[in-house]
Amino acid sequence: MLLTITLLTMNTLVVAAAVVVMTLSAFPAMASGADFGPDNPFFAPSSLPFQAPPFDKIKDEDYQPAMEAGMAEERKEVQAIADDPTPPTFENSIVAMEKSGQLLRRVRAAFFAVAGANTNPALQKVRSIEAPKLAAHQDAIYLDAKLFQRVATIYKKRDSLKLDPESLRLVKYYYDEFVHAGANLSDSDKTELKKLNEELATLSNAFSTKLLAATKEAAYVTTDQAALAGLSDAQIKAAAEAAKGRKVEGFVLPLQNTTQQPDLVSLSSRVTRQALFANSWERAERGDANDTRDTIARIAQLRAQKGKLLGYPNFAAWKLEDQMAKTPEAALKFMNALVPPATARAASEAQDIQAVIDGKNGGFKLQPWDWDIYAEQVRKAKYDLDEEQVKPYFELDNVLQNGVFFAANQLYGLTFKERKDFPVYAAGMRVFEVFNADGSSLALFYCDYFKRDNKQGGAWMSNYVDQSKLLGTRPVVVNVANFSMPAPGEPALLTSDDVRTMFHEFGHALHGMFANTEYPSLSGTETARDFVEFPSQFNEHWAAYPAVFQHYAKHYKTGAPMPAELVAKIKRAATFNQGYETTELLAAAELDMMWHTLPASAPIQKPDAFETEALQQTHLALSYVPPRYRSSYFSHIWGSGYAAGYYAYLWTQMLDDDAYQWFEDHGGLTRANGDRFRNMVLSRGNTEDLEKLYVAWRGAQPSIEPMLKYRGLAPGSSSK
Ligand SMILES: [Zn+2]
Numbered sequence: 001m002l003l004t005i006t007l008l009t010m011n012t013l014v015v016a017a018a019v020v021v022m023t024l025s026a027f028p029a030m031a032s033g034a035d036f037g038p039d040n041p042f043f044a045p046s047s048l049p050f051q052a053p054p055f056d057k058i059k060d061e062d063y064q065p066a067m068e069a070g071m072a073e074e075r076k077e078v079q080a081i082a083d084d085p086t087p088p089t090f091e092n093s094i095v096a097m098e099k100s101g102q103l104l105r106r107v108r109a110a111f112f113a114v115a116g117a118n119t120n121p122a123l124q125k126v127r128s129i130e131a132p133k134l135a136a137h138q139d140a141i142y143l144d145a146k147l148f149q150r151v152a153t154i155y156k157k158r159d160s161l162k163l164d165p166e167s168l169r170l171v172k173y174y175y176d177e178f179v180h181a182g183a184n185l186s187d188s189d190k191t192e193l194k195k196l197n198e199e200l201a202t203l204s205n206a207f208s209t210k211l212l213a214a215t216k217e218a219a220y221v222t223t224d225q226a227a228l229a230g231l232s233d234a235q236i237k238a239a240a241e242a243a244k245g246r247k248v249e250g251f252v253l254p255l256q257n258t259t260q261q262p263d264l265v266s267l268s269s270r271v272t273r274q275a276l277f278a279n280s281w282e283r284a285e286r287g288d289a290n291d292t293r294d295t296i297a298r299i300a301q302l303r304a305q306k307g308k309l310l311g312y313p314n315f316a317a318w319k320l321e322d323q324m325a326k327t328p329e330a331a332l333k334f335m336n337a338l339v340p341p342a343t344a345r346a347a348s349e350a351q352d353i354q355a356v357i358d359g360k361n362g363g364f365k366l367q368p369w370d371w372d373i374y375a376e377q378v379r380k381a382k383y384d385l386d387e388e389q390v391k392p393y394f395e396l397d398n399v400l401q402n403g404v405f406f407a408a409n410q411l412y413g414l415t416f417k418e419r420k421d422f423p424v425y426a427a428g429m430r431v432f433e434v435f436n437a438d439g440s441s442l443a444l445f446y447c448d449y450f451k452r453d454n455k456q457g458g459a460w461m462s463n464y465v466d467q468s469k470l471l472g473t474r475p476v477v478v479n480v481a482n483f484s485m486p487a488p489g490e491p492a493l494l495t496s497d498d499v500r501t502m503f504h505e506f507g508h509a510l511h512g513m514f515a516n517t518e519y520p521s522l523s524g525t526e527t528a529r530d531f532v533e534f535p536s537q538f539n540e541h542w543a544a545y546p547a548v549f550q551h552y553a554k555h556y557k558t559g560a561p562m563p564a565e566l567v568a569k570i571k572r573a574a575t576f577n578q579g580y581e582t583t584e585l586l587a588a589a590e591l592d593m594m595w596h597t598l599p600a601s602a603p604i605q606k607p608d609a610f611e612t613e614a615l616q617q618t619h620l621a622l623s624y625v626p627p628r629y630r631s632s633y634f635s636h637i638w639g640s641g642y643a644a645g646y647y648a649y650l651w652t653q654m655l656d657d658d659a660y661q662w663f664e665d666h667g668g669l670t671r672a673n674g675d676r677f678r679n680m681v682l683s684r685g686n687t688e689d690l691e692k693l694y695v696a697w698r699g700a701q702p703s704i705e706p707m708l709k710y711r712g713l714a715p716g717s718s719s720k
Pocket residue numbers: 007008009010504505508533536
């Protein structure tokens with residue numbers, strides 16, 4: 001029994017891997033197996049090495065029968081555990097649950113991977129039908145009274161069972177999961193909860209479907225090439241290709257899922273910028289079938305009711321109970337402390353930008369759609385740094401092999417060998433086998449880096465196969481991103497942001513690949529939200545680390561290293577725009593927390609008014625810094641598992657900067673440091689209380705000081 005989670009970057013649109021529930025007996029008998037036999041590629045574990053998914057054999061129509069059969073099989077297995085006449089033991093209950101549901105696990109992992117990264121109408125239909133059923137299935141397990149009775153019995157006598165620490169942690173994990181899911185509720189409240197969960201799963205799926213369509217439709221389209229002045233020839237070529245792909249005339253700039261759009265940094269026409277920004281800002285508020293406002297207002301209301309039903313003042317209080325922060329108050333206190341330094345820095349950045357505008361007799365007041373292009377000019381003026389100068393040094397394969405892989409080699413001794421013999425679901429994907437320093441095989445690493453119209457936005461990592469000693473499985477992980485596809489014949493050149501994203505997702509991949517635990521439920525990235533972004537954000541630090549940077553930042557044509565003066569400029573500019581970036585992130589995170597601390601008694605909200613009020617209340621209503629996501633397209637919180645959890649990105653920034661400080665204090669990029677971190681943190685999954693695990697490795701509680709220092713937000717730290 002394992003709820004596979006997909007890890008998103010801050011700019012990711014999400015796959016709704018809905019988590020759901022029903023009592024076993026209440027679950028309607030399903031005609032399972034009718035379409036499911038040995039011909040179905042999910043019928044038996046994959047015969048490929050590592051049990052890698054046989055993507056070449058899987059057809060769209062294989063998923064649904066396999067998912068139905070997988071749920072039926074797991075229900076049967078779990079029912080047998082619940083009905084076992086022998087007294088409950090750790091082995092016959094807890095371990096038995098860990099071993100259950102393997103078919104469902106196989107099909108879910110492959111399905112949500114493909115439905116997120118390479119979807120089509122058939123898969124979308126399967127998802128809309130199966131998402132609520134999966135939700136109900138999960139409920140059926142966690143709300144089963146007999147099963148809970150067994151878990152509770154074991155939990156109560158856990159100290160007398162002489163279990164090893166990981167097994168003890170697993171007992172507590174299951175007990176908490178059951179209680180968290182409502183196992184202690186009365187029968188009528190359980191029925192109510194099931195209804196809420198099913199409606200929530202349906203709404204969440206509806207939100208994702210609407211948003212994908214809304215984002216596609218809100219692309220900026222023009223037949224007037226002059227409107228695109230400022231874009232490079234390659235970008236214009238790509239816009240023309242995008243138009244061709246959609247069979248429209250002219251040029252198309254597809255939207256990324258964040259509020260700000262990458263092209264806003266280059267477009268010289270203010271009219272075009274404003275139009276593109278408006279398309280982004282209003283994408284899901286057009287009053288048409290893809291308008292998400294009613295859906296999110298209803299989701300917020302139902303979640304508040306769910307929090308109350310489970311005995312909490314609001315949804316966030318329930319959601320944070322098993323997180324490192326533990327309460328919304330703790331998360332808010334942390335965020336509120338960041339607001340003054342972040343907004344003060346943003347205000348000073350805005351002044352610099354306004355000065356550039358005025359210096360050119362612009363005659364207008366800085367607006368969000370002006371920020372990126374003028375900030376770039378400030379950067380050029382202040383640091384003389386031009387992103388276009390930098391890109392030729394960031395060729396994708398070079399960054400991957402000589403940067404990302406190289407850092408992992410220096411720290412952990414890993415080596416990588418490309419494998420062309422594993423099937424993939426889309427052209428351009430690559431597969432690497434990963435080896436330990438002693439030559440033993442560790443894992444498979446897949447990457448799917450280029451943007452496609454049928455791929456959710458942003459970047460993420462997920463597991464095709466989870467590591468578990470109990471199940472005898474080794475990790476198979478994937479990194480997905482949306483890097484711009486170069487025009488035919490052109491090299492794939494990354495932006496600095498893309499480079500950081502690649503290191504970020506690979507940090508998640510390391511967390512998954514280093515997993516070395518007995519039980520799948522505690523393995524790898526199966527940790528709290530406000531911990532899971534720590535290994536990934538920590539890994540970003542190595543992108544700029546001199547020994548790593550010098551190793552990959554080489555010109556794609558000549559192989560020449562990046563000139564020293566350009567490197568020096570990048571370094572000086574490192575904390576550039578951090579006021580803006582921290583503020584937009586804070587605004588989104590505070591919005592999320594405000595939506596999810598609404599009490600059940602609150603009336604249904606009008607999203608626009610709610611948003612305005614929430615931003616004012618948290619002192620984040622800055623006209624020139626819009627939230628990174630507006631409520632109506634905040635996919636993390638409505639379409640995925642990050643509800644009341646977006647603060648986790650900031651929380652884990654505190655952890656990652658604090659951890660990097662430890663490396664700095666202990667000699668930086670060394671095998672000794674890497675191995676210690678692997679052994680004490682990255683391999684441990686959720687086998688120990690995460691705060692204790694962190695403190696044991698760090699030797700102290702995490703501090704906010706390194707975060708303020710590395711981001712240039714500390715009082716008195718200058719932007720140089
Ligand atoms: Zn991440």
